Amino acid sequence: MDYTYLTELSAEEQIQMQKNFVNTIIPNEKRLMFYCELKNRMNQVGVVNIEPFLRPHYTDVDHYVSINRFHYSENGTMPKREAKNVAAMQTMYIDLDCSNHNRRIEHEINNTYCLLQEWIHNGLIPEATMINDTGKGLALFYVLDSSIHPTDKNVKMVNLYDFIYRGLAKLIKAKLEESDLRVLGLDMKVVAEHSRICRLPGTLNTKSKTWCQIIYDSNKRYSLKELRAYLPARECVNKEKKKIYEFNELRNHSKSDSIRLQQMREIQSSRYDWNGYHQIFCFMYYGRARSCMSHKEAAEALRWFNAGFRDRQLEHYQIEEIIRNDRVRRYSGSRIKQELNLEAEDAHRFGLDINYGWVDRDAERKQINVDKKLERDKMVIQAIIESESMNDVAARTNVPKRTCEDIARRYGCNMRNKLKSVDDIDWDSIREEKIRVKHRNIKTAENSTIVTNIELTERMKARSIVNETYVKEYFEFIESELKQSSTRAIEWFQNDVLDNDDTVKRTLLINALAIVADLYDSSKFLKYQIDGIDIVATWATTGFDSNGFIINKKKYDLKTIFNYKSKGNEFIVDIQYKDRNIVPDFSYRTNENRYFDKRYEIAANRMETIRYRQLEEVLSRAVDTCPNSAVKAGLDHLLFRLPYVTNKRFYGLYNTIMEAEDWDDMVNRILENVSKKKNPEIDDLIKFTGHRKTSPFKTRAQRVAQQKNRERLKQIRENGDGNKTVQYEPIKHMKFDIYDGNGWTKTA
DNA sequence: TCAAGCATTGCTTGCTAAGT
DNA sequence: ACTTAGCAAGCAATGCTTGA
Numbered sequence: 108m109d110y111t112y113l114t115e116l117s118a119e120e121q122i123q124m125q126k127n128f129v130n131t132i133i134p135n136e137k138r139l140m141f142y143c144e145l146k147n148r149m150n151q152v153g154v155v156n157i158e159p160f161l162r163p164h165y166t167d168v169d170h171y172v173s174i175n176r177f178h179y180s181e182n183g184t185m186p187k188r189e190a191k192n193v194a195a196m197q198t199m200y201i202d203l204d205c206s207n208h209n210r211r212i213e214h215e216i217n218n219t220y221c222l223l224q225e226w227i228h229n230g231l232i233p234e235a236t237m238i239n240d241t242g243k244g245l246a247l248f249y250v251l252d253s254s255i256h257p258t259d260k261n262v263k264m265v266n267l268y269d270f271i272y273r274g275l276a277k278l279i280k281a282k283l284e285e286s287d288l289r290v291l292g293l294d295m296k297v298v299a300e301h302s303r304i305c306r307l308p309g310t311l312n313t314k315s316k317t318w319c320q321i322i323y324d325s326n327k328r329y330s331l332k333e334l335r336a337y338l339p340a341r342e343c344v345n346k347e348k349k350k351i352y353e354f355n356e357l358r359n360h361s362k363s364d365s366i367r368l369q370q371m372r373e374i375q376s377s378r379y380d381w382n383g384y385h386q387i388f389c390f391m392y393y394g395r396a397r398s399c400m401s402h403k404e405a406a407e408a409l410r411w412f413n414a415g416f417r418d419r420q421l422e423h424y425q426i427e428e429i430i431r432n433d434r435v436r437r438y439s440g441s442r443i444k445q446e447l448n449l450e451a452e453d454a455h456r457f458g459l460d461i462n463y464g465w466v467d468r469d470a471e472r473k474q475i476n477v478d479k480k481l482e483r484d485k486m487v488i489q490a491i492i493e494s495e496s497m498n499d500v501a502a503r504t505n506v507p508k509r510t511c512e513d514i515a516r517r518y519g520c521n522m523r524n525k526l527k528s529v530d531d532i533d534w535d536s537i538r539e540e541k542i543r544v545k546h547r548n549i550k551t552a553e554n555s556t557i558v559t560n561i562e563l564t565e566r567m568k569a570r571s572i573v574n575e576t577y578v579k580e581y582f583e584f585i586e587s588e589l590k591q592s593s594t595r596a597i598e599w600f601q602n603d604v605l606d607n608d609d610t611v612k613r614t615l616l617i618n619a620l621a622i623v624a625d626l627y628d629s630s631k632f633l634k635y636q637i638d639g640i641d642i643v644a645t646w647a648t649t650g651f652d653s654n655g656f657i658i659n660k661k662k663y664d665l666k667t668i669f670n671y672k673s674k675g676n677e678f679i680v681d682i683q684y685k686d687r688n689i690v691p692d693f694s695y696r697t698n699e700n701r702y703f704d705k706r707y708e709i710a711a712n713r714m715e716t717i718r719y720r721q722l723e724e725v726l727s728r729a730v731d732t733c734p735n736s737a738v739k740a741g742l743d744h745l746l747f748r749l750p751y752v753t754n755k756r757f758y759g760l761y762n763t764i765m766e767a768e769d770w771d772d773m774v775n776r777i778l779e780n781v782s783k784k785k786n787p788e789i790d791d792l793i794k795f796t797g798h799r800k801t802s803p804f805k806t807r808a809q810r811v812a813q814q815k816n817r818e819r820l821k822q823i824r825e826n827g828d829g830n831k832t833v834q835y836e837p838i839k840h841m842k843f844d845i846y847d848g849n850g851w852t853k854t855a
Numbered sequence: 856t857c858a859a860g861c862a863t864t865g866c867t868t869g870c871t872a873a874g875t
Numbered sequence: 876a877c878t879t880a881g882c883a884a885g886c887a888a889t890g891c892t893t894g895a
Binding site: 856857858859860861862863864865866867868869870871872873874875 | 878879880881884885886887888889890891892894895
């Protein structure tokens with residue numbers, strides 16, 4: 108890598124070299140640059156075209172040029188050589204001072220040059236566009252493929268240029284300091300100075316009386332990105348982000364082959380007894396060695412490695428077998444750890460485990476969030492204990508009243524039934540439960556859940572054609588089919604539905620089937636993609652099949668699901684439409700309590716729910732067994748009116764009855780319920796007269812009024828004068844019906 | 856490979872029915 | 876006159892897929 112040290116340059120050679128240099132560092136030059144001659148003082152000459160100034164050297168004058176271009180001065184005078192006057196940057200210039208009083212300068216320069224070439228060859232530093240011998244040291248030039256203009260719009264680009272420029276200088280400086288040539292200097296202060304000047308090659312260094320000359324010219328051009336690749340991760344102030352950068356650095360730059368082989372030798376010598384691991388160890392070692400060596404070299408390396416076992420060595424034929432197989436295998440650190448069954452600490456010690464000691468940031472964040480909420484809950488509970496009313500609690504804690512109520516319910520501490528102290532609640536176990544990380548691998552086939560999702564895009568079309576009767580008819584049909592046999596339902600669905608050309612009908616059927624399946628809690632459906640009607644669905648969570656294999660998230664068609672189900676796998680399927688406002692008829696959401704808006708119209712009553720059917724069964728059984736004739740009559744009437752019982756009462760009754768252990772217990776509970784509560788429904792039940800609400804469902808008028816209110820509130824909020832305590836107009840159209848013994852009449 | 860984006864899911868909260 | 880609670884829309888955290 109030595110270069111021939113020139114003792115003399117002809118005049119033509121001097122000018123040619125000067126031209127070459129200028130054209131390289133400032134290509135397409137049409138702007139101002141600086142040309143300086145240094146005798147006793149610096150003469151700055153701003154020039155547009157430098158060529159006329161290039162000439163054979165003066166023996167007593169040093170020549171410099173700026174590495175970047177300058178703006179023309181507005182008033183025609185020469186601008187100062189200052190950063191603010193720089194028009195464009197395209198070159199990075201790193202000056203290495205090689206002077207050493209103890210040794211000959213040529214010797215030092217040559218040594219440095221050889222080192223640089225070695226680093227370039229090994230990919231440690233980028234190949235310089237040009238390297239100059241300045242007579243006193245070396246000058247490296249990296250030229251970009253395009254120039255950067257330091258305008259307001261380009262701030263980021265300029266910052267990046269500075270960062271990379273400094274980074275390169277730091278990199279080279281660090282390398283030099285590592286090397287034996289400790290005398291070398293690299294002045295970081297002037298690095299990334301935009302208005303910097305450098306010695307012009309083809310001229311004489313008057314101090315050392317040696318020639319400044321180009322000694323290496325690769326003609327390479329770089330993008331900032333390419334240079335960036337040679338630098339370590341950008342230093343980051345944000346600690347969190349810094350960790351990520353470091354982690355990515357580690358992860359993305361897997362260990363080189365030689366380092367990994369070295370690690371494996373260290374691991375080998377760290378232990379005496381490798382019983383049971385000799386073969387896999389040799390196998391891994393050879394695979395890695397083969398990644399960077401020839402077959403012959405790797406074989407030799409493996410034999411040496413095998414000889415390194417202190418307990419016993421693999422037999423000759425075993426080694427030869429590995430060599431004969433001759434495969435490249437680049438095992439990762441974690442894999443080596445796993446295969447050799449190493450302890451985490453050991454793996455860390457040998458540099459195999461990059462995750463060692465790292466904090467699970469997700470879990471950390473999760474804990475923080477859980478703690479925040481628990482703190483709030485604790486505060487609210489404390490306030491409930493100390494306050495007179497929920498309004499006070501809300502005011503004290505600045506938590507919405509409704510949320511306070513919810514918290515009260517969750518922790519079983521409300522106004523009527525207060526806890527004595529917040530410590531009566533086991534906060535620790537609640538916290539533990541909340542922050543427990545769900546790990547998908549510990550799911551079993553039994554409790555895996557697979558959720559699908561339906562999305563309809565042409566639903567309007569379907570709606571316009573189909574009326575309620577049509578839907579209802581199919582509902583009933585599907586319902587009966589499903590009840591009879593799931594196998595039959597599958598066949599029917601596949602043959603009659605999927606192969607049917609009537610896409611609208613099919614869409615409805617799919618919807619209806621999904622809803623019916625869901626209502627009957629029988630498990631469940633589904634999704635399908637039909638040409639023309641775009642029903643798209645995806646598996647939403649990872650589940651396990653009956654053999655315990657993971658089913659990854661993936662798109663399946665309906666038939667696959669059916670096949671899967673017919674093998675005895677269970678599904679829980681959720682259905683959600685993209686835009687519930689377009690298809691209110693089938694509007695679903697993923698909340699626990701699922702409803703579709705117009706179920707009253709579609710199903711006519713609540714009889715479609717599993718709860719209803721259970722309650723109905725229980726009640727009819729109660730009527731049969733009730734010993735008291737009056738209550739029996741009441742129960743009978745309740746049974747008769749069950750579809751019209753209000754939601755709240757319905758669920759209350761349901762919950763009460765469902766807690767019963769046997770029929771007698773159930774009757775007692777009903778009686779208790781009846782006697783304890785002043786309930787218009789139960790009064791009615793007992794007396795055979797009374798009042799009831801007209802409908803358990805919201806009427807259309809109600810919904811419209813509610814929607815109006817909502818919009819009004821939204822508007823108020825957007826106008827900026829609304830707050831959470833806005834008074835809504837009460838809805839006043841609820842009316843009561845009166846039962847006069849013959850029928851129901853409406854009140855005014 | 857990784858960030859963006861989407862789906863899921865738990866939680867929040869306005870409105871209002873219904874209970875005390 | 877107050878509390879409790881259901882519903883459902885929305886929000887936010889989280890976790891998985893996708894596509895550049």
